[in-house]
Amino acid sequence: MEAQPAIAGLFDERLGRRPYATDILQYGVRMMAPAVARRRRYIQANPPHLRAWSLFDIDRPGGGLAWEDRDLPMPSWVCVNRTNEHAHLSYGIEVPVLLGDYNGLDRPIRYLAALETAMRVKLGADPGYSGLITKNPHRSDVYRVLWGHRLYALGDLQGYLGNLSKYRLPANEDPLHYGLGRNVGTFHALREFAYRAIRDYWGEHGGFVHFLASLHTWGQEFTGNEHTPPLDYREVHYIAKSVARWTWARFTPAGFSKWQRSAGRKGGQASGQSRRAETAERDALIVSRVLAGEAQRAVARDLDLSERAVRHILARVRHEAISDNSPLRPNSPSRLA
CATH class of the missing domain: 1.10.340.50 (Endonuclease III; domain 1)
Structure with missing residues (x-):
């Protein structure tokens, strides 16, 4: 089947500098130049730091039409095993999502993870499939390949899935141990x-x-x-x-030392100094996590504190920051409220 130039070209453009590829999975995969990898039966479609394609493994006959059976949009491409009719489905993401640059937060990753989980459930796809290696859509001599015509914004995909609340984990809960x-x-x-x-x-x-x-x-x-x-x-x-x-x-030595001095100034016994240092370190950790956008409830749970205790610590730190006494003076003290 003739490939749609736009999607096929994007597939090539989005390959990493040295994607994994192989002809026989049992022999393992190795990194190759893109021009060489494109000739292999299996290939790494997503660069390691980027989610450009959401990939799903349908391990049942008729897998190539799973999207149609479940009222989902047409994938960007489908590769079907000619022997057992199992398939890989790929949805191209219009604006790829960075997986390595969190800037201290993970909200975009959690949103994409919720979308992919909902898609996986609706398609009946294999939850153990990591998405690292996929059937190569350029190998139409090996697979039956159906090329789509478009990429999808995350909001477009959500429109087919409805409410994601049961797939979206709160910030204080452990994420799923598969997929994103x-x-x-x-x-x-x-x-x-x-x-x-x-x-x-x-x-x-x-x-x-x-x-x-x-x-x-x-x-x-x-x-x-x-x-x-x-x-x-x-x-x-x-x-x-x-x-x-x-x-x-x-986290800098100067900031940490200044924090320790302000919290545990003027000695006392060695044990008292140690306790004050531990308290200062704990408070610095609380402040940093809240300033990074974490919920106070999640921070309290992780540190085995009550929410009230965390609020009290943040109120004190906010007062010190406004007075310019704190080494962790935030750009916006209201974030600590």
């Missing part, structure tokens, strides 16, 4: 680890590089233990880089 839920879960776990690990790299030569390397290693171990299948190491790298940059820019 793995990205969200890894981001949150890595962020918590970074808040505490960063002090080990202050003042060290090449501190940021070593800090980033430690986050990458820790993130790989986390997703390897928590997710089946785990995230690809390049996806972990982009998440780790985003978390490392955000944390390194906002």
Whole structure:
């Protein structure tokens, strides 16, 4: 079948610099130049830091028409196995979603994760499919390929799915352990680890590089233990880089030391100093997470505090910030209210 030039051309443009590809999945995949990867039967359609195509694996005969059976829009492309009629469906995202640049927040990822979960349920697609590798739509000699005519805005897809509330997780709940839920879960776990690990790299030569390397290693171990299948190491790298940059820019030795002095000035016994330092560190963590946009309820739950205690801490910090006594003076003190 003749390919639609617009979608086929976008498929090529959106490939990563070194996509994974293979002809035989049992032999594993390896990175290749795009021109070589496009000739393989299986290919990595999405770059590791970007969601340009939402991919679904339909493991049943007639899978190529699952979208029509479930009153969903026509995919951007469909690849059907000629032997068993199983299929991969792909919906092109009009404005691709960054998976690695969270800027301290994960709301766009959670929205996309909710959409993909709802689509997966409605299509009856395999929840264990990671979307890393897909049937190559350029191989019409191997698969029956149907090319669509358009990309979709996320809002367009939601129009076919209705209310996403039962698929959209609140900020204080653990994400799903498949699909984009793995990205969200890894981001949150890595962020918590970074808040505490960063002090080990202050003042060290090449501190940021070593800090980033430690986050990458820790993130790989986390997703390897928590997710089946785990995230690809390049996806972990982009998440780790985003978390490392955000944390390194906002958690500084000077700020932390000044905070400790203001919270635990003038000594007392060593045990008292230690408790004050721990309290100062806890308060700094609360402030940073709230300024990053997290709900106070979620912060309280994670730190085993009452919401009232968190509100009290934030009120005190806001007062100190307005008085210019706090090392964590926010740009907008009302965010702490």
